[in-house]
Amino acid sequence: MNASHTAHHDDLGHHGHAPTGIMRWITTTNHKDIGTMYLWFSFIMFLVGGAMSLVIRAELMQPGIQYVSPEFYNQMLTLHALIMVFGAIMPAFVGFANWMLPLMLGAPDMAFARMNNWSFWLLPPAAILLTGSLFVPGGAAGTGWTLYPPLSVQMGIGMDMAIFAVHILGMSSIMGSINIITTILNLRTPGMTLMKMPMFAWTWLVTAFLLIASMPILAGAVTMLLTDRHFGTSFFAAAGGGDPVLFQHIFWFFGHPEVYIIALPAFGVVSHVIPAFSRKPLFGYVSMVYAIAAIGLISFFVWAHHMYVTGIPLTGQLYFMYATLLIAVPTGVKVFNWVTTMWRGALSFETPMLFALGFLFLFTIGGLTGLVLAITAVDIQLQDTYYVVAHFHYVMVAGALFSAYAGLYYWLPKWTGHMYNESLGKLHFWLSIVFFNVAFFPQHFLGLAGMPRRIPDYAQQFTDFNMVSGIGAFGFGFSQLLVLVVVFQAMKGGAKAAAKPWDGATGLEWTVPSPAPHHTFEDPPPFDQATAHG
Amino acid sequence: MSHAAGSNRYYVPEPSIWPLVGSGALLLLAFGAVLSMNSIANGGLLLLAGFVVLLIMLFGWFGRVIGESEGGQYNIQVDRSFRWAMSWFIFSEVMFFAAFFGALFYVRVLAVPELGSPAQALLWDGFVGHWPTAGPAAKDSFTPMHAWGLPAINTALLLSSGVTITWAHWGLIAGKRKQLILGLILTVLLGVTFLGVQIYEYGEAYSHLNLKMTTGVYGSTFYMLTGFHGFHVTLGATMLAVILVRSIKGHFTAERHFAFEAVAWYWHFVDVVWLGLFVVVYWL
Numbered sequence: 001m002n003a004s005h006t007a008h009h010d011d012l013g014h015h016g017h018a019p020t021g022i023m024r025w026i027t028t029t030n031h032k033d034i035g036t037m038y039l040w041f042s043f044i045m046f047l048v049g050g051a052m053s054l055v056i057r058a059e060l061m062q063p064g065i066q067y068v069s070p071e072f073y074n075q076m077l078t079l080h081a082l083i084m085v086f087g088a089i090m091p092a093f094v095g096f097a098n099w100m101l102p103l104m105l106g107a108p109d110m111a112f113a114r115m116n117n118w119s120f121w122l123l124p125p126a127a128i129l130l131t132g133s134l135f136v137p138g139g140a141a142g143t144g145w146t147l148y149p150p151l152s153v154q155m156g157i158g159m160d161m162a163i164f165a166v167h168i169l170g171m172s173s174i175m176g177s178i179n180i181i182t183t184i185l186n187l188r189t190p191g192m193t194l195m196k197m198p199m200f201a202w203t204w205l206v207t208a209f210l211l212i213a214s215m216p217i218l219a220g221a222v223t224m225l226l227t228d229r230h231f232g233t234s235f236f237a238a239a240g241g242g243d244p245v246l247f248q249h250i251f252w253f254f255g256h257p258e259v260y261i262i263a264l265p266a267f268g269v270v271s272h273v274i275p276a277f278s279r280k281p282l283f284g285y286v287s288m289v290y291a292i293a294a295i296g297l298i299s300f301f302v303w304a305h306h307m308y309v310t311g312i313p314l315t316g317q318l319y320f321m322y323a324t325l326l327i328a329v330p331t332g333v334k335v336f337n338w339v340t341t342m343w344r345g346a347l348s349f350e351t352p353m354l355f356a357l358g359f360l361f362l363f364t365i366g367g368l369t370g371l372v373l374a375i376t377a378v379d380i381q382l383q384d385t386y387y388v389v390a391h392f393h394y395v396m397v398a399g400a401l402f403s404a405y406a407g408l409y410y411w412l413p414k415w416t417g418h419m420y421n422e423s424l425g426k427l428h429f430w431l432s433i434v435f436f437n438v439a440f441f442p443q444h445f446l447g448l449a450g451m452p453r454r455i456p457d458y459a460q461q462f463t464d465f466n467m468v469s470g471i472g473a474f475g476f477g478f479s480q481l482l483v484l485v486v487v488f489q490a491m492k493g494g495a496k497a498a499a500k501p502w503d504g505a506t507g508l509e510w511t512v513p514s515p516a517p518h519h520t521f522e523d524p525p526p527f528d529q530a531t532a533h534g
Numbered sequence: 535m536s537h538a539a540g541s542n543r544y545y546v547p548e549p550s551i552w553p554l555v556g557s558g559a560l561l562l563l564a565f566g567a568v569l570s571m572n573s574i575a576n577g578g579l580l581l582l583a584g585f586v587v588l589l590i591m592l593f594g595w596f597g598r599v600i601g602e603s604e605g606g607q608y609n610i611q612v613d614r615s616f617r618w619a620m621s622w623f624i625f626s627e628v629m630f631f632a633a634f635f636g637a638l639f640y641v642r643v644l645a646v647p648e649l650g651s652p653a654q655a656l657l658w659d660g661f662v663g664h665w666p667t668a669g670p671a672a673k674d675s676f677t678p679m680h681a682w683g684l685p686a687i688n689t690a691l692l693l694s695s696g697v698t699i700t701w702a703h704w705g706l707i708a709g710k711r712k713q714l715i716l717g718l719i720l721t722v723l724l725g726v727t728f729l730g731v732q733i734y735e736y737g738e739a740y741s742h743l744n745l746k747m748t749t750g751v752y753g754s755t756f757y758m759l760t761g762f763h764g765f766h767v768t769l770g771a772t773m774l775a776v777i778l779v780r781s782i783k784g785h786f787t788a789e790r791h792f793a794f795e796a797v798a799w800y801w802h803f804v805d806v807v808w809l810g811l812f813v814v815v816y817w818l
Contacts, residue, residue, distance in 0.1 A: 118553035220633025233754035241669030241751035
């Protein structure tokens with residue numbers, strides 16, 4: 001029925017005068033086109049940010065200064081983080097949201113199709129500002145992605161460019177989130193109540209709320225930084241009555257929700273993939289929803305666990321410790337539900353499932369090291385060591401990135417109309433998971449032994465683990481090029497994908513043909529309980 | 535409520551060039567700001583160019599949306615989308631101001647008293663950690679802005695404008711076009727007068743009170759909060775002017791006038807922020 005509608009419309013030339021070539025992509029209001037652009041942009045940024053991380057690991061292969069100056073090293077690690085967080089991971093999940101939310105909810109498009117296009121096209125200017133800052137006098141910001149004053153007040157033009165990049169990225173995120181939240185709240189097909197909607201939509205609903213609430217806070221923080229730099233204000237200067245620690249409070253009031261902005265959509269993807277390849281409905285849907293909401297809410301009340309060593313009062317340390325540990329409860333509910341979904345399921349291990357399982361194991365490890373770091377007394381020892389680096393890479397890479405790959409392989413047949421090369425996909429997974437652990441597991445030991453982060457040189461006893469980590473990083477980095485091969489193959493040809501290539505998959509997105517037609521669900525599709533709950 | 539044929543479907547707009555124009559404008563503005571803040575040539579030129587392109591984009595894009603709305607393209611579901619979006623946008627603005635209010639509370643409650651504590655005597659001997667302050671290194675004294683002068687007049691102006699816009703809304707609903715237009719004119723005038731008083735107040739602060747942006751953390755929080763609020767009043771007054779022109783042109787019906795309501799919501803938001811400012815920046 002939907003297919004015939006689509007054909008009918010295209011015949012009428014309803015969109016017959018649509019631009020072609022490059023103008024199609026520049027002017028598009030189609031959620032699938034925009035989703036595709038988001039995903040390509042994020043992958044390119046992923047490669048750029050990845051190359052920067054390889055500069056860092058190359059320098060750290062041996063003690064001493066080998067290849068780059070300490071200043072350039074700092075710029076690399078700052079841009080690596082900013083690009084990976086704002087340029088790669090976040091746009092990747094917005095890309096998934098663009099492509100999949102209208103299909104999952106039975107909507108004709110996103111609620112604001114033109115604004116959707118603007119949300120995407122704000123990203124390239126921000127990327128130009130960030131990467132371009134490497135070439136201005138003084139180079140890029142070298143403060144780390146946290147942009148702490150007083151260092152960030154003293155840096156050169158590159159810092160201003162980073163500040164405006166953050167402003168533009170924030171605008172993009174806020175507009176994207178308003179769009180997503182409105183689509184979810186207003187464009188669901190009749191009959192799909194909130195408690196019947198796919199889990200990916202639930203995770204994005206909470207994520208969009210977190211973005212709308214926290215991105216303006218970051219905008220405020222960098223605005224104060226800007227006026228401190230150029231207009232003589234004293235927000236972060238003690239001489240004028242301000243306080244550099246104030247910046248940390250404001251930054252982490254944004255920064256901690258940001259962690260869940262990255263993690264929650266990843267949870268959503270995994271909540272689709274694991275049931276599909278277990279051939280069972282998701283265990284504990286309602287508890288999953290409450291867990292997501294609880295994580296979103298608590299994430300606003302734990303920010304100072306990043307600041308135990310800044311001299312906050314003991315009562316403050318204790319409060320933030322307990323509040324942080326509290327997050328383990330809803331997170332534990334989620335991990336329990338994923339495992340229980342697999343219990344007595346008819347499991348099969350195609351690439352999406354492998355990445356989802358990789359996510360499950362490694363994200364849980366990252367979560368556990370997070371609990372270690374949440375203990376104030378332990379964190380005072382581990383603050384700013386490689387233990388922290390290992391922790392958040394388990395969450396960001398093995399958590400968010402692996403989940404994004406699970407989603408990529410899971411929905412690639414729907415996007416391209418072809419099955420991807422399963423052997424290459426599995427090779428990609430095994431190379432990724434092995435090299436990932438080679439790269440990041442030794443960093444736990446380095447951190448426990450006291451190696452500080454953000455330093456291009458180190459004491460000799462850290463050499464072996466650093467070299468192991470470096471080998472893992474290069475292996476991991478080059479393995480990711482396999483994704484390009486897999487995606488290009490699937491775009492060009494391969495086995496035709498059925499409308500529903502995964503027999504255990506559920507949801508409205510599998511009721512449209514593969515590849516999904518340019519326009520889908522121009523009339524709301526019928527919704528029945530059987531297709532509910534991804 | 536007139537509908538074009540088939541408009542019970544959710545309206546998905548045609549491809550549009552305006553988003554890219556907007557992105558170009560912001561890129562120009564960003565580079566212009568970077569250059570001019572670092573006193574490099576042509577920064578002001580780029581800023582101006584970015585501003586012009588942004589204006590062109592706003593006229594083009596909003597003109598298109600108004601055209602679609604008046605053309606009956608938007609059904610009740612689209613209207614609901616606009617309501618959600620405006621609510622969330624205002625929420626994001628609330629959070630933006632929350633960052634600056636949070637900074638003000640932090641320095642008043644924690645940072646300044648801490649700087650005046652005995653533990654800091656080695657660095658800042660003799661500094662008394664009392665608000666208002668320009669910080670321990672301040673050379674010359676300043677006078678804080680008194681709440682019951684110009685700021686109180688401004689409070690009265692903004693509160694009155696909240697009344698006049700509601701009166702205009704009643705006129706719109708009752709089909710009294712003259713009341714609508716007169717109410718909007720009064721609201722715009724009150725908003726512009728507020729801005730005028732604010733500018734005069736800044737002049738007073740700079741020339742007579744020695745209260746400047748560089749006046750330590752009091753000056754920082756004072757100008758940041760009132761400045762961003764003034765910027766939002768400017769935006770709100772501009773939006774009011776747009777719906778005033780649309781009202782004169784005969785847009786809006788008693789049933790369908792979300793653009794009017796959106797501007798009214800925004801105006802009330804600006805009003806509420808001011809009340810917060812009046813209490814914690816000027817009064818207490």
